[in-house]
Amino acid sequence: MSLSTMKEILPQSGVGFLLRAGQKLKVLDPMGSQVADLFCLSRIYTGEWFSAARTIDYAGSLLLTTGNILYSNMSNPMAKIIEDTCGRHDLLIPPCCLKEFQTLAGNTQHHPNCDENLASSLKKYGVPANRIATSFNIFMNVSFEKGDLRIHPPASRPGDHIVLEALMDLVVALTACAHEETNGGECKPIRYEILE
């Protein structure tokens, strides 16, 4: 499979799409050190959505990789990680949002952010913005020693990827993260592909 068959998410933007049970989603970091935030909901009932809290509880771990399952707020399995060439992702930090840029970084003007990009990608599926409580932050590198959260440059190298298999019919939103500091100083694209 060549990279040319993959779709590109431009830097600091997002996409929304459907993923049927059994289909696989490949998410690839083409340049390295770039985070992709993923959020998903049940296609048949959008009151059922991805829950980072249920996911870490059932995994018994803050760190997910091949074999681990993403769970919903109703404790149902949504997707399984079946391939992971990077090995470091995050489930603790919510999608970067406008208020975060204003409060933590002191921005006074609009800054692109994953929260808005996920929400706008889901709008066509009738999903309200406040459903996006947590996300699976692919390639995000957060340490938590003694409880202190620190964001480091992603460990992903060019070509690193993760493959998720849908375990129910899903509505998926995926971003190329818009936060410069989270992505080693520069926001870059993300590539993705749906495999049968």
Place this chain on the structure above:
Amino acid sequence: MSLSTMKEILPQSGVGFLLRAGQKLKVLDPMGSQVADLFCLSRIYTGEWFSAARTIDYAGSLLLTTGNILYSNMSNPMAKIIEDTCGRHDLLIPPCCLKEFQTLAGNTQHHPNCDENLASSLKKYGVPANRIATSFNIFMNVSFEKGDLRIHPPASRPGDHIVLEALMDLVVALTACAHEETNGGECKPIRYEILE
């Protein structure tokens, strides 16, 4: 203030109540080693609810104590911890739920759980059950070294308490946690009081 002015939440049950901005909520562990799960929403817009993810992001820490603030999914401050005699609480684990007892513990019959107790306590305020994504688990003792989650008996001794000041008008749900293993082997009561 004597303990007799406090209300009691019976073991493995929950309560729901309103808390006005400026009012304070005292949550006390009368016997020691007992967890109380807290969830809250904005009283004027129940689409705004407590977010553990936003809370740890703004705190920069997984561990909260006096001075820390609970944030909503819309990044607004909901309540501030103004007193804490225990010092160890949890923001990682979601409220214990029926599926968790069935999946992780293999229960085949109904087991009381915080998820249902929070939801039934909020029903009279018109809050749908799926709003309860995460909770502030007062006195819950979870270690996360190298990412491995382990639940230990609560560090709280008899009389240990926490006081939260509401920063907006809130609908609050509070439980005496229903999970034996989380509470040192036995589920005990919790006491609470609203202070002006």
